[in-house]
Amino acid sequence: MSEVQFREVTKRFGGTSVFERISLECPEHRYLCLLGPSGCGKTTLMRLVAGLEQPDEGDILIGGQRVNDLPPSTRNVGMAFQNYALYPMLSVRGNLAFPLRAPVRKRSYSEADIDSRVEEIAHLLRIGWLLDRPVTTLSGGQQQRVALGRALIRNPPVLLLDEPITHLDARLRYEMRAELKTLHANLQTTTIHVTHDQQEALAVADLIAVMNAGRIEQIGPPVEVYRYPKTAFVAGFAGDPPMSVVRMPLRVGDSGLQIDFGGRALPLPEKFARYFPGEPPSALLIGIRPSSVSLVDAQASNAISAKVYAHEMVGRELQLMLSVGDGRIRYRSPEIRRFAVGDIVACDVNLEQAHLFDAETGAVIVN
Amino acid sequence: MTSDSKPISQFNLRAALALGAACVVVGFSLFPLYIMITTALKAESDIFSWPPTWTFSPTLQAFKNAFLLFGGQNVLVFLFNSVLITAASTALAVGLGSMAAYALARFPFRGSKHLAFFILSTRFAPPVAFIVPIYLMFRSVGLIDTHLALILFYTSMNLSFVIWVLRGFFADIPIELEEAALVDGYTRWQVFLRVALPLVRPGLVATAILSAVFAWNEFLLANIITQRDAATIPVYLSGFSASMGIAWGEYMAVGFFAVAPIMIFTFFLQRHLVRGLTFGAVR
Numbered sequence: 001m002s003e004v005q006f007r008e009v010t011k012r013f014g015g016t017s018v019f020e021r022i023s024l025e026c027p028e029h030r031y032l033c034l035l036g037p038s039g040c041g042k043t044t045l046m047r048l049v050a051g052l053e054q055p056d057e058g059d060i061l062i063g064g065q066r067v068n069d070l071p072p073s074t075r076n077v078g079m080a081f082q083n084y085a086l087y088p089m090l091s092v093r094g095n096l097a098f099p100l101r102a103p104v105r106k107r108s109y110s111e112a113d114i115d116s117r118v119e120e121i122a123h124l125l126r127i128g129w130l131l132d133r134p135v136t137t138l139s140g141g142q143q144q145r146v147a148l149g150r151a152l153i154r155n156p157p158v159l160l161l162d163e164p165i166t167h168l169d170a171r172l173r174y175e176m177r178a179e180l181k182t183l184h185a186n187l188q189t190t191t192i193h194v195t196h197d198q199q200e201a202l203a204v205a206d207l208i209a210v211m212n213a214g215r216i217e218q219i220g221p222p223v224e225v226y227r228y229p230k231t232a233f234v235a236g237f238a239g240d241p242p243m244s245v246v247r248m249p250l251r252v253g254d255s256g257l258q259i260d261f262g263g264r265a266l267p268l269p270e271k272f273a274r275y276f277p278g279e280p281p282s283a284l285l286i287g288i289r290p291s292s293v294s295l296v297d298a299q300a301s302n303a304i305s306a307k308v309y310a311h312e313m314v315g316r317e318l319q320l321m322l323s324v325g326d327g328r329i330r331y332r333s334p335e336i337r338r339f340a341v342g343d344i345v346a347c348d349v350n351l352e353q354a355h356l357f358d359a360e361t362g363a364v365i366v367n
Numbered sequence: 368m369t370s371d372s373k374p375i376s377q378f379n380l381r382a383a384l385a386l387g388a389a390c391v392v393v394g395f396s397l398f399p400l401y402i403m404i405t406t407a408l409k410a411e412s413d414i415f416s417w418p419p420t421w422t423f424s425p426t427l428q429a430f431k432n433a434f435l436l437f438g439g440q441n442v443l444v445f446l447f448n449s450v451l452i453t454a455a456s457t458a459l460a461v462g463l464g465s466m467a468a469y470a471l472a473r474f475p476f477r478g479s480k481h482l483a484f485f486i487l488s489t490r491f492a493p494p495v496a497f498i499v500p501i502y503l504m505f506r507s508v509g510l511i512d513t514h515l516a517l518i519l520f521y522t523s524m525n526l527s528f529v530i531w532v533l534r535g536f537f538a539d540i541p542i543e544l545e546e547a548a549l550v551d552g553y554t555r556w557q558v559f560l561r562v563a564l565p566l567v568r569p570g571l572v573a574t575a576i577l578s579a580v581f582a583w584n585e586f587l588l589a590n591i592i593t594q595r596d597a598a599t600i601p602v603y604l605s606g607f608s609a610s611m612g613i614a615w616g617e618y619m620a621v622g623f624f625a626v627a628p629i630m631i632f633t634f635f636l637q638r639h640l641v642r643g644l645t646f647g648a649v650r
Contacts, residue, residue, distance in 0.1 A: 050550050072549040079550045085543035089565045102552025150551070 002063045002157030002190045003028045004049055009058035011044055018044050019214035021058065026207065028063075029188045031181075033201035035238070036211030042194045045211075046160050049192060051075050062158060073104050078151035078189075079160040082167070084143045086135040092146050093118055093131045099154050121149045124183075141172045152187070161193040165200065177203045198238045202226060210234045228367045232357040235287040235364075241319070243287040246327025247359055250284050259284065261349060262324035264304045269352050275366050285362065287355035290319070290332040296348045303346035311339045322347060400626070407619035414615050429616030442621055445603040450628060452514055452599060453582040456521035460578045461571060463522070464529030469559055471530065472537035473545075483534065486527045494524065495587060505592055514597045520588055525578040536570035537563060572639035576632070583629045600625045 008021040018041040026032040034042040047053040048060055051072035059066050067075055078099075086095050096118045100109045109117070122128040125145045130138065135146060144164065151159055165176045181204050184191055195201055201208050202222045209219040210233070218230040229235035229243075236245040249260040250268070257268040257280055268276075296303050306322035306329075313319070313336075320331040320339060324347075331347065339345070356365040406414055408425040434442055471483050501520065502511075510516040540563060548558045564571070586601040593602060604625060607618050 050546075052546050052549065071554070072546075073552045073554055075550075076552075077550060079547065081543045081547055083541065083543055085541065085547040087544060087548075087562060098548070099551035103554065103557055104552040150547075154552075 078156035468533035
């Protein structure tokens, strides 16, 4: 049993609280990504599991056992650090063997055991040919593998990865995602992976917990987080590209509810109307995927006037960031046209596929 | 230093000048040592010849006189005292100092900065300023003319220096290295021994050398609180002229043995010393 649970955990540094009464569970054998912007508390949450930080309130359980009072050395979790934290005075072999030689595991491994285990893990991570090199001579990707190997070598029931592939170059990062996934499929280690990269999280995780400002906004499988964001924050954070979330006034018009979309009144689609049985709110947060935005002729009756805020090529597609009213929406198209910043364009927004969020709380109204 | 790979026509003038300057400095530093050794090896008639004799037939007479005649066997006792006191006080200063430095670097508490400054402040006054109180304290506990007295004094004199240098070294270790070891199954004490200490080895070597040099050369207090049983080699050397007149050959022979151990010690560790002092300086 190696599930990891947080029960109403509060952590403060000095007077400022990182999070208050947070509860979270990573079931056994699952791969959980803690996803959030820097400073949201995700790394602190993971360090609490390792025992490198102590909670101010609440309990942390590993495999059903309360570990609050256990020092890091006896928690038996493996951890790979963001900057790899390899021991510079040791070779690759020495680094990999270091956890096996730890005093808490005294007499658990003979020298022969250690040798064979080092060979095994080095083979798994394809760093066998580097074993006798000093770690200071390795490339970033190689160091990252050694760090991963050191975390995995004693088959810990829980594996913690702190931004494990953030510092790799794009191509290597892409490769390592697949490897992490394969590794997890083979070893089935309960894994908590901290990252701020939503692509990475969507790619490798079984479960994603999206964090913001010390709160868990949503936890669920990647598809669910992507398709059915529970809050406006999640909607604007997860996805590639994430949907645009804009705040627009809501009015009662002649033929029902209307959204004042950058000066043009768009009727709220019929299917959404039932979510506003009483007095409608004065504004809504509207999540719009780039695919729901199209460019139209300026004379068209449904044209919304927008200004080009930024333009770039993403892969083979053109991406525009358009200013509409107070908000910005993304547009993507495989059709390449020239735009300059400040150009006025006409666009149409298909509200049928929009996600609506409460303008006050950010909570989802309808996906 | 790249001049090796260049053709001779491109001989690097700056490197040549630097090399020349280095030779002058080294020669200047080593000349007294040269005089000491040659004087010890000269017959008495050669020592005072003018102009000085640069070529002479070496003799070990002065060494024989110094160590075998007129109570010269005592030299070995003084040498032994010096080695014992230097080794013990250096080991204590670096051992205790590294633990204190680690604690100051890794476990900040309310007022730890003030404590660190207080430790440094113990070196503000010259030792001569508190020699009388030290003497009285040692006398009241019966430590006059004991090894322990000098070991304690040198340890305390070196501690603040060791702590301050090593604190910087420990603070420079990325904290994740130690956290990784904690997660890997090591206790805080084991992390200190197995991870932190190996990483500050240059600092350990540098502080050990400087501590040893201080203890080895210290004369003032040794001369005051030791007479016979625990007196060190500088004390012996100072007494040399008084009892004998100045027998220069013998004096230099003993001087050679007073310099040699610390030179050998430093020579073996100096590679680390150089690396250690620059390691802390250029971050």
